[in-house]
Structures are given as C-alpha cells and as structure tokens.
Amino acid sequence: FARMLRGLGHIVVQTDPRVALSLLLDDAEAGIRFDAAIVDVSLPHMSGFDFVDRVSKALAPGRMPVVLLSGLRRPPGVLPGEFVCKPSSKEEIRQALQRAVPKLFAVANGASEVG
DSSP states (O other): OHHHHHHTTOOOOOOOHHHHHHHHHHHHHTTOOOSOEEEESSOSSSOHHHHHHHHHHHSOTTSSOEEEEESSOOOTTTOOSEEEESSOOHHHHHHHHHHHOHHHHHHHTTOOOOO
16 A cells, blocks of 8 residues: 555655654644545554544644545545545545645646645
8 A cells, every 4th residue: 555655656654553643743743744644444553533533633623634444334424534445546545635635736737836
C-alpha cells in the first residue's frame, strides 16, 4: 500500500496509530501540517474510528482530511470523510485523496490556488 501511495507521488509515514497520533499533534503544535491521513478501520491498539475521533477533537474541525480503509462495508452515517473498501486499486485511492484534498491535485496539475 505504501508503495502505491509513493507511486502517486505522496510521502508516506507508516507507524503505529499511537505514534501517528503523537506525530500529528506534536507537528501541529510545531506548525507542521500533514495534508491527509489514510487510516485503516482495523488498527492495532485502537480502531481507525478512535484515531479519527482523537484527531478531530485535538485539531480544528475539518483540518485533517481522512480517507478510511476497510475490508467491511461502509456503515451508513458512521464514517467521516472518504471511505474506500479493500482491496482497492491505485485509482480508487487516488480518487479518494483527490476528493479529500483537492488543492493538492490542483497544484500538482499546475492550477493556481484561489483563496
């Protein structure tokens, strides 16, 4: 999966969800911002739902776009952000990231940002 994301031109930080949460929060305090998080629903030590909930409570609402992955079907009305069922193709992940963080793709395609 990480190889697929790198192939799409993204920098990938793979880690335990507890470490990832700490990185996100510490980096936010230091002024560093991740563009998005791709989170599996089934994680060791905490669920993807718990991870998203903790990030949402710690950061400004909507600040961290999230793409959730799961081998299960999407529960109606439960998940924030984008949702991709596994197994997923490179194109499905790219489209989910593009919907979650459209400005990244506008800049990558040479469009100027408005705002």
